[in-house]
Amino acid sequence: MKARDRIPGLAARELASLVGAVSPGEPYPDERSAIAAVARVALSAASEPGDTDAVSLVAALGAPSVLNAVTGEATPERVLSALEASEAPTIPTVGRLRDALARWRGRLPRGPVWAPLERAAHVGARLVTPEHSLWPETVDDLDHGAPLALWIRGDPRRLPLLSRSVALVGARAASGYGEHVALESAAGLSDRGFAIVSGGAYGVDAAAHRAALSSDQVTAAFLAGGVDRLYPAGNDLLLKRVARDGLLLAELPPGSTPTRWRFLMRNRLIAAASSATIVVEAGARSGSLNTAGHAAQLGRPLGAVPGPITSKASEGCHRLIREYAATCVTTPDEMAELADPFGAMRDPRLLGSSANSRLSDDSRARAPEGAPDERVRAELSASRGRRVPDLAERTSLGADAVIAALGRLSALSAVEEAHDGWRRA
Incomplete structure (x- = not known):
């Protein structure tokens, strides 16, 4: 194995063993992949979500090489030479590389670079990176905005079900109308074989998760902090149910605190992981409009539910329909058609009543048959x-x-x- 594929301080087999302790049932294919996963773990702790500099360098040089540059004495000029030698499509300036290295070196976790793996094992979290077969490839559509790694609570074999999913998002301070529509929409989409994706917040998010769980369908909640930081606290019991019967996901290592910026960056993962995004109810300044913006940038189908024209709680939805060409959707059938126009209306009885029933101890879940x-x-x-x-x-x-x-x-x-x-x- 080449030196650039190693991490100083720990043998390859020991690193592979550490990764194996928190990886899904299917192991990483080889030691090199496991080492790359450990390097991504350290870099995800040293960088903020959406750090395009980190992702682009990893794409060009590989995660172990980038980590060695950050933890060692590599100069910006040396990194620049490596990028030029690799014929990277985008070459940053020396000044930008200098700022990036300083930024990451100041944020590296204290202690060994693999410490987040030990915290993950303590809370029962799993690690999935692009080197693993269960990595949800739809998030790669974010290009250099893609996450370096994903931490998961729940059975990672449910991840392939996200290939047929709908994100239901909306106001935290949802009205009775908004919560009712979210419940009906999530239940109807669940009956049609769709996984439900949202952000675990109050209001529309919580209603969508509850309805999916009640319908015995997989639901996924993307968190803005670590998967051990269940936020908001008032949804603690709900999020624990999601972790048990669905998926809790985060790109930051366990122990990370949610912040306003991280909530906004979390929204891009909701949009990227889903087949379509539906804004159920949103005021003029609702954070769910940020999720809608990411969906539109990715070219994902975007829908919005209309509300009473007198309701300020629906001003954001009306604006999406009027100014951003969001599709007006009013029923689960219309939402399903938006998410899967190539035959969404399959008989759900052929899929089985529960996505969880497709899981077995010796095989990972696959997307519904069709x-x-x-x-x-x-x-x-x-x-x-x-x-x-x-x-x-x-x-x-x-x-x-x-x-x-x-x-x-x-x-x-x-x-x-x-x-x-x-x-x-």
């Missing part, structure tokens, strides 16, 4: 191509069936062929 076109499209990402043999293995379809499905989806401009394989258009 028509070949849907199964192929669910395995595609807008940022990373997949070739026909890979798609055939992931969908359990024959190569001929995959090729036929790609042809139909291509005719609908839903997918496109790139240099590295097929991608979502």
Whole structure:
């Protein structure tokens, strides 16, 4: 193994063992992947969410090399030379590299760089990074804004269910109307086989999570701090239920405190992880409009529920419909069609009443079974191509069936062929 793939102070096998203690049932494929995961852990503790400098350097040089530069005596000029040698698509200035290195060095966790793994093991949290097979590739559509790692409470084998999910977001101080719509929408979408994604806050978020849990469907809550910091405190019991029966996710290591900036950056993960985002109720200054903005930037389907024209609590939804081309949705059927226009209206009885029933002790959850076109499209990402043999293995379809499905989806401009394989258009 090359020196740049090592982390000083600990042998590769010991690092792999540490990662294995908090990784899902499927282990990391090899020691190099485990070491990269540990490096991402340290860098995620040293950088704030959405730090594009950190993600772009990791993409160009690899996480261990970047961590070695941060923990060692590497100068900005040396990092710049490494970037030029790697033919990185974007080369920052020396001044920007100097500021980034100083920023990360000042935030490195005290003690060993792998300390967050030990805290995670203490609270029962799991680690997933891009090196792991369960990594939700939809978040890679954020490009250099993607998270370095994700910490999870709940069964990580539920992560593939996010490939068919809807984010329901809205006001924390929701009206009775807003909470009612959130409950009905989450229940209806759950019955149609969609996982429900939100942010664990009061109001619309909490109503959506409760309805999904009552419908025995997987729900995922993205937190602004660590997965051990259940915030807000008033939703403590609800979030513990989500951790038990669904997924609690965060990009910051356990122990991290939620802040206003981290809430805003958390919203991009809600939008990226979901097939579509629906704003149920939002005032003119609601934070859920930030989530809607991320969904629009990613090209994800965006919907908004109209409210009474006299209600200030719905001013944000009306503005999204009027000025930002959000689709007006009023029923779970319309929301399902927005999220999955290629055959969303499948008989939910064919899917089983519970997403959790698709979990077993010796196999990870897969996206719901359905028509070949849907199964192929669910395995595609807008940022990373997949070739026909890979798609055939992931969908359990024959190569001929995959090729036929790609042809139909291509005719609908839903997918496109790139240099590295097929991608979502």
